[in-house]
Amino acid sequence: MGLLSLGTPLAWPDARELSEHVRVHGIEQFLSVWRRMRDRQGDAPLWGDELEYMVVALDPEQRTARLSLRQGEILQRLAQCDDSDVLGTCAALPTFHPEYGRYMIESTPGRPFGISADELLRVERDMLVRRRLTRERLLPNEVPMTIGSFPRLGVTDTAFTDPPHEAHGAASHSLFLPDEIINTHVRFPTLTSNIRQRRGSKVRINVPIFRDTHTPEPFVDPTIPYERELFPEDGEARAGAAWADHIYMDAMGFGMGCCCLQVTFQASSMDEARKLYDQLTPLTPLLLAVSAASPTYRGYLGDVDARWNVISAAVDDRTPVERGEAPFAGAGAHNSDTHARRLRKSRYDSVDSYLCENDEARACNDVPLEVNEAVEQRLRAAGVDAVLAAHMAHLFVRDPLVIFSENVDLHDATSVDHFENLQSTNWQTMRFKPPPPGNAIGWRVEFRPMEIQLTDFENAAFSVCIALLTRVVLELGVDWYMPISLVDENLQRAQQRDAVHTQRFHFRRGDAPATAEYTLAELFHGTDDLPGLLPLVHRYLDTQPIAAASRAALNEYLDLVGARADGRLMTNAAYIRQFVRSHAAYRHDSVVSDEINYDLLSTLDAIERGEKEAPGLLPAGYAARRQGI
Ligand code: GLU
Numbered sequence: 001m002g003l004l005s006l007g008t009p010l011a012w013p014d015a016r017e018l019s020e021h022v023r024v025h026g027i028e029q030f031l032s033v034w035r036r037m038r039d040r041q042g043d044a045p046l047w048g049d050e051l052e053y054m055v056v057a058l059d060p061e062q063r064t065a066r067l068s069l070r071q072g073e074i075l076q077r078l079a080q081c082d083d084s085d086v087l088g089t090c091a092a093l094p095t096f097h098p099e100y101g102r103y104m105i106e107s108t109p110g111r112p113f114g115i116s117a118d119e120l121l122r123v124e125r126d127m128l129v130r131r132r133l134t135r136e137r138l139l140p141n142e143v144p145m146t147i148g149s150f151p152r153l154g155v156t157d158t159a160f161t162d163p164p165h166e167a168h169g170a171a172s173h174s175l176f177l178p179d180e181i182i183n184t185h186v187r188f189p190t191l192t193s194n195i196r197q198r199r200g201s202k203v204r205i206n207v208p209i210f211r212d213t214h215t216p217e218p219f220v221d222p223t224i225p226y227e228r229e230l231f232p233e234d235g236e237a238r239a240g241a242a243w244a245d246h247i248y249m250d251a252m253g254f255g256m257g258c259c260c261l262q263v264t265f266q267a268s269s270m271d272e273a274r275k276l277y278d279q280l281t282p283l284t285p286l287l288l289a290v291s292a293a294s295p296t297y298r299g300y301l302g303d304v305d306a307r308w309n310v311i312s313a314a315v316d317d318r319t320p321v322e323r324g325e326a327p328f329a330g331a332g333a334h335n336s337d338t339h340a341r342r343l344r345k346s347r348y349d350s351v352d353s354y355l356c357e358n359d360e361a362r363a364c365n366d367v368p369l370e371v372n373e374a375v376e377q378r379l380r381a382a383g384v385d386a387v388l389a390a391h392m393a394h395l396f397v398r399d400p401l402v403i404f405s406e407n408v409d410l411h412d413a414t415s416v417d418h419f420e421n422l423q424s425t426n427w428q429t430m431r432f433k434p435p436p437p438g439n440a441i442g443w444r445v446e447f448r449p450m451e452i453q454l455t456d457f458e459n460a461a462f463s464v465c466i467a468l469l470t471r472v473v474l475e476l477g478v479d480w481y482m483p484i485s486l487v488d489e490n491l492q493r494a495q496q497r498d499a500v501h502t503q504r505f506h507f508r509r510g511d512a513p514a515t516a517e518y519t520l521a522e523l524f525h526g527t528d529d530l531p532g533l534l535p536l537v538h539r540y541l542d543t544q545p546i547a548a549a550s551r552a553a554l555n556e557y558l559d560l561v562g563a564r565a566d567g568r569l570m571t572n573a574a575y576i577r578q579f580v581r582s583h584a585a586y587r588h589d590s591v592v593s594d595e596i597n598y599d600l601l602s603t604l605d606a607i608e609r610g611e612k613e614a615p616g617l618l619p620a621g622y623a624a625r626r627q628g629i
Pocket residue numbers: 001002052256257258259260307311427
């Protein structure tokens with residue numbers, strides 16, 4: 001998650017003074033890359049995934065599952081892996097990275113994947129090698145788990161970390177989350193603190209509670225420690241930040257402590273990257289819905305299945321003016337507030353505009369796009385087209401959140417730090433990525449909505465499916481443009497509980513430049529007026545010379561995605577919810593107790609390892625397959 005510079009981070013009042021400096025130089029840095037790279041052509045269709053894990057400590061005697069805060073030691077040990085650890089199992093030594101939570105690890109392949117069937121069939125094995133390497137470096141009772149949200153993160157009546165810590169840290173001021181859950185690298189506590197300070201209050205996250213037969217009505221959370229008054233912000237919960245009938249959370253860690261599955265694709269040119277960005281954008285809600293895996297928050301079942309809005313609120317650094325909750329302060333406002341106009345969305349949200357220069361894209365860009373006018377003018381004056389200029393100027397309406405005092409004055413021709421500072425803290429459903437320094441890598445797009453899946457069979461399935469959809473876009477020439485406002489609407493529907501059975505999604509009809517509403521089953525399998533995503537993938541695969549056995553192996557992945565979309569198999573979220581609700585100790589009151597949490601996580605671990613079947617979640621052959629690899 002973002003750039004890990006070394007040095008001394010500035011406290012918010014000092015960082016704020018340098019906002020404009022970072023923006024001005026950030027955009028020069030982008031221009032320098034754009035000038036050198038805009039005509040770059042011919043990069044290969046390489047791609048890679050990012051998997052995020054939580055390290056969970058299971059104690060079978062106490063029957064507890066806790067988040068293990070040993071990220072630092074584990075990453076150090078992973079950094080010592082060498083080729084002998086992966087000999088004969090994967091093409092290159094994978095890489096491991098820190099993430100926001102001190103219980104999180106992220107992994108990426110050591111070498112990108114290609115797009116041929118053989119390359120796609122490398123993905124699952126590569127993921128499994130990464131999981132094995134991680135597992136081998138954990139304590140015997142620790143497990144690397146790929147789950148979206150930790151069910152009891154922030155529960156104050158029992159410990160949820162190993163070792164336990166008190167809430168009320170200096171960075172997040174949270175009533176629930178200790179600062180010790182945050183990565184020790186100074187960037188992360190500084191991000192946490194600066195988001196809170198810029199905003200002028202703690203972040204406010206309210207997830208609707210899942211109403212079960214014995215859930216109190218109204219639900220007024222008895223576990224919020226209202227009486228603690230250590231920080232001035234402690235009064236916020238009582239003063240209205242915590243809503244009835246909702247699960248209230250008050251810290252960045254509740255969001256950035258969730259895990260996801262992201263995939264990044266290199267395009268052959270900048271124009272091709274822009275095309276992929278546009279065509280993948282309408283797919284972001286659909287893939288969020290079928291990959292939904294996060295139904296639990298702070299010890300309760302939520303009435304949503306996915307993490308998106310939680311993270312969005314968890315890093316929402318907008319001031320009251322920007323949120324539209326206070327009148328514009330007018331003249332005399334601080335420098336960093338001078339462009340403090342209403343901002344419709346958090347920094348973590350769905351994209352606001354398509355990136356190609358064509359009439360359809362223009363017509364579908366139907367939501368107001370707030371831009372930093374100075375940035376837009378600078379880009380236009382330098383010859384950047386209006387659409388790309390608006391995209392960048394939109395990202396640059398934000399302030400940089402973490403500035404290192406050693407990294408203020410940089411050479412704009414060689415550094416991209418200031419650009420990346422803003423780029424990497426605009427966490428949107430898609431990200432358009434200019435080539436990094438060096439000559440090895442070209443223009444890329446990142447597909448960011450998906451939730452992490454319990455098993456690498458599923459993680460490979462979703463990754464491979466998106467990889468193949470990029471070929472559908474580029475080689476079959478589809479046109480999925482639809483109004484951005486409807487993509488936004490879809491993203492909200494995608495997070496609803498059991499979206500597969502309850503929601504319809506706007507999508508462009510196959511036979512007309514108009515949209516209609518479809519179920520996920522229809523979108524993935526097709527209807528009379530819609531080809532369907534999976535039939536298109538199969539149509540593309542039919543054009544490729546692929547051995548029958550390889551095709552059958554790819555079909556297993558596509559079938560998994562199809563089964564999730566039409567409800568033949570449950571999403572991870574539906575499975576977790578069902579497990580909790582049918583647990584003998586569950587009181588039908590929406591509470592995920594410590595005991596249920598332990599049974600859930602140890603069962604999920606056994607399923608992942610292929611020691612326990614999971615009918616309804618995974619295809620029948622999963623356990624044998626997992627044990628065979
Ligand atoms: N963990 C975050 C998520 O679930 C993403 C952080 C990142 O961009 O790597 O979306």
